[in-house]
Amino acid sequence: DAMVIQNPRYQVTQFGKPVTLSCSQTLNHNVMYWYQQKSSQAPKLLFHYYDKDFNNEADTPDNFQSRRPNTSFCFLDIRSPGLGDAAMYLCATSRPGTGGEKLFFGSGTQLSVL
């Protein structure tokens, strides 16, 4: 089945140690998003790619970077994780212009920072 896949499901890293989260999709959607969701809070958009065009939210810290080498894959890099970066990271995709279709979310990666 076409879907959005995030790996790993759980990630543990050390304070200050770079970490990369991955997302792949088989939906052939041209927009991919990264959301951060801290415990008991709403998901917050970090950035999104519209095809190869990168769109950063104004309040996304510089510590967070993203790469999209091709349509199917998107990565979230956290250069120097702090304790406050512990959260669920959600990848989502969409295909604009199809009548306002919903975002398709992956299962998420739960990041712990020790």
Added chain:
Amino acid sequence: ELKVEQNPLFLSMQEGKNYTIYCNYSTTSDRLYWYRQDPGKSLESLFVLLSNGAVKQEGRLMASLDTKARLSTLHITAAVHDLSATYFCAVDAANFGNEKLTFGTGTRLTIIP
């Protein structure tokens, strides 16, 4: 800046009862989404509302949208335990089809037998 507020934040209700969750947003938008999230899980899409007056129903849940009032409601009919979850509304801030969503604060719903 787009603000999306839900109320109540917490809702505890008995099985069989009816209740409504409200979602208010601060800027013009004609695209509103409802999602469900179980603890530790990702977001499950429930409804996509695309125009003023839109109403959609799935099982015991019904969602509506009033773009003039900037208000959406999620109505629960004859609640059952399986509906216990956190419900989020989300508004398309970009409003030109990019589906750049701003989420509401969430409503944590607990159904008591």
